[in-house]
Amino acid sequence: MISLVGVDLVYENGTKALNKIDIEISKGEFVFIVGSSGAGKSSILKLLLRESKATRGVVRVNGFNLSSIRSKKISQFRRTLGVVFQDFRLIPTLNIFENVAFALRVIGEKQKNIKQKVPKILKELGILHKIKAMPSQLSGGEQQRVALARALINDPSIIIADEPTGNIDPELSEDIVELLKKINLKGTTVVMVTHEHELVHYFGGRVLNIDKGLVVSDSYIGGKNEIK
Amino acid sequence: MKSNSFFYLIVQGARNLWMHSLMTMASIAVLTTCLLLVGFAILFTINVNNMVSHVEKQNEVVVFIKDGTSQIEMEEIGNFLKQHQLIDKIDFISKEKALKIEKDRLGDEAILLEGLDKDNPLPASFSIVVSDLEEIESVVVDIEQFKYVEKINVSTQVTDTLILIRQIVQSSGGAVVIALLIVSLVIIANTIRSSVFTRRREISIMKYVGATNSFIRLPFIIEGIFMGLLSAGIAFFITWGGYTAFISIVSTSTNTWIEGIATSLLYFKDIMFYILYSYIFSGVIIGTLGSGMSIKSHLKV
Numbered sequence: 001m002i003s004l005v006g007v008d009l010v011y012e013n014g015t016k017a018l019n020k021i022d023i024e025i026s027k028g029e030f031v032f033i034v035g036s037s038g039a040g041k042s043s044i045l046k047l048l049l050r051e052s053k054a055t056r057g058v059v060r061v062n063g064f065n066l067s068s069i070r071s072k073k074i075s076q077f078r079r080t081l082g083v084v085f086q087d088f089r090l091i092p093t094l095n096i097f098e099n100v101a102f103a104l105r106v107i108g109e110k111q112k113n114i115k116q117k118v119p120k121i122l123k124e125l126g127i128l129h130k131i132k133a134m135p136s137q138l139s140g141g142e143q144q145r146v147a148l149a150r151a152l153i154n155d156p157s158i159i160i161a162d163e164p165t166g167n168i169d170p171e172l173s174e175d176i177v178e179l180l181k182k183i184n185l186k187g188t189t190v191v192m193v194t195h196e197h198e199l200v201h202y203f204g205g206r207v208l209n210i211d212k213g214l215v216v217s218d219s220y221i222g223g224k225n226e227i228k
Numbered sequence: 229m230k231s232n233s234f235f236y237l238i239v240q241g242a243r244n245l246w247m248h249s250l251m252t253m254a255s256i257a258v259l260t261t262c263l264l265l266v267g268f269a270i271l272f273t274i275n276v277n278n279m280v281s282h283v284e285k286q287n288e289v290v291v292f293i294k295d296g297t298s299q300i301e302m303e304e305i306g307n308f309l310k311q312h313q314l315i316d317k318i319d320f321i322s323k324e325k326a327l328k329i330e331k332d333r334l335g336d337e338a339i340l341l342e343g344l345d346k347d348n349p350l351p352a353s354f355s356i357v358v359s360d361l362e363e364i365e366s367v368v369v370d371i372e373q374f375k376y377v378e379k380i381n382v383s384t385q386v387t388d389t390l391i392l393i394r395q396i397v398q399s400s401g402g403a404v405v406i407a408l409l410i411v412s413l414v415i416i417a418n419t420i421r422s423s424v425f426t427r428r429r430e431i432s433i434m435k436y437v438g439a440t441n442s443f444i445r446l447p448f449i450i451e452g453i454f455m456g457l458l459s460a461g462i463a464f465f466i467t468w469g470g471y472t473a474f475i476s477i478v479s480t481s482t483n484t485w486i487e488g489i490a491t492s493l494l495y496f497k498d499i500m501f502y503i504l505y506s507y508i509f510s511g512v513i514i515g516t517l518g519s520g521m522s523i524k525s526h527l528k529v
Contacts (some may be wrong), residue, residue, distance in 0.1 A: 049436065072440075075435075075438045075439060075440045075441075075443075076438070077438075078435070078436060078437065078438035079437075079438035081438075083436045083437075089429065089432070089433045089436070090433075091430050091433060093247050093430075102433075102434075102437065103437040103438075105233060105236055106233075106434065106437050106438055106439040106440075106443060107438065108233040150437065154438075
């Protein structure tokens with residue numbers, strides 16, 4: 001499902017972000033990627049989203065070889081993923097319905113199907129009552145649920161979450177990870193980058209520890225509410 | 229691209245104009261100003277061309293016929309001149325008429341020509357106007373083939389000067405219009421770029437959910453087209469008002485020089501569609517290219 005083999009990433013300014021990284025993530029896994037600031041966590045996500053191209057090595061995600069993928073195929077590849085960001089990245093000028101519907105419009109979904117699918121996913125995530133609200137009228141937790149709805153609307157096989165709890169209250173953070181856990185139990189692979197060790201220890205599961213561009217540990221830890 | 233996506237993007241493009249109304253107004257103001265400059269250059273060029281054409285029509289070539297030329301030969305050259313494609317106007321001046329014109333010109337001194345009625349030394353002639361000054365020489369060559377042509381009077385100095393003026397205006401007018409269009413494109417691209425910059429976040433979200441570059445670009449292109457059309461409309465009405473007022477001011481001038489220019493200026497109704505189409509074409513092209521250029525750098529996510 002996700003495979004990084006002998007991957008180096010050197011940015012244009014010469015910064016070496018990743019050094020001979022090898023990672024294998026199977027279908028249906030829930031993986032935390034942890035590490036301090038500048039360790040290389042975001043660089044791994046950039047590679048998985050094909051925002052950056054590996055300087056050396058091979059990156060494969062969902063059957064796409066991201067080291068040799070053509071530019072025109074990148075949009076097709078990204079449609080197989082769901083992405084959640086720390087800052088939610090909702091479009092401020094669109095209401096909640098339109099923000100979620102946006103991911104469907106991109107793939108040319110019919111209006112009839114959009115009207116069916118969007119309320120359904122919003123209901124699953126418990127924010128159907130906010131369907132006509134604007135993003136600015138929602139709390140951080142609610143905005144992240146909308147972002148999650150947008151990520152899930154196309155039934156992606158992988159969810160990539162970049163510090164999804166970074167901008168919300170600690171008590172709501174557990175709710176978001178719980179949601180990701182439920183999504184994972186339905187068979188979706190989840191890769192979550194975080195620096196919140198308490199959250200990782202609370203849920204447990206597979207944890208990849210990144211430091212100075214290297215995978216320094218890859219282990220399973222038990223948690224109070226273990227994921228796998 | 230699927231048709232439902234296409235219509236959605238058109239609506240989005242129109243909606244964005246309204247949502248980002250300040251930037252829209254700024255872009256339209258800049259584009260309208262640019263179009264007015266282009267319009268001024270076009271009006272100047274076509275009016276100078278018109279003036280040269282006006283003067284061109286005054287340019288006369290006189291073909292003198294040898295004495296003793298028969299009536300049949302006279303008709304032969306007359307028919308040749310009438311049928312010549314490059315000759316606009318032809319006027320025959322007989323020997324008698326030539327003498328009368330000369331007497332009229334001399335006025336009180338016409339007495340000097342008395343007694344010449346029986347032995348008129350003035351030749352018969354054809355006064356012709358050539359439609360294209362640059363073709364005068366070839367027309368002269370055509371006429372010179374007739375053996376009974378005595379002489380051809382052509383004011384080559386005036387002709388060459390007029391050709392030069394027209395060539396300068398045509399080439400520099402075109403170059404000025406192209407230069408203005410390029411400058412307009414750069415200005416409008418920068419104005420739209422600041423609008424695109426405020427929406428870079430929106431664009432990056434589009435990229436992450438798998439939008440293709442054309443899907444992202446199209447609303448911006450549609451915005452550019454809308455802005456081009458709106459600017460073209462505004463510029464057209466300003467030009468209409470301004471040019472009509474200008475014509476009205478110069479036509480009432482008492483200065484003979486200005487009055488002379490005024491007589492050869494084109495009325496707006498004669499060129500309004502030319503101006504309108506030029507504005508629409510330029511506005512839409514500049515708006516579209518400006519938008520396309522501005523968004524390009526933001527698509528590399």
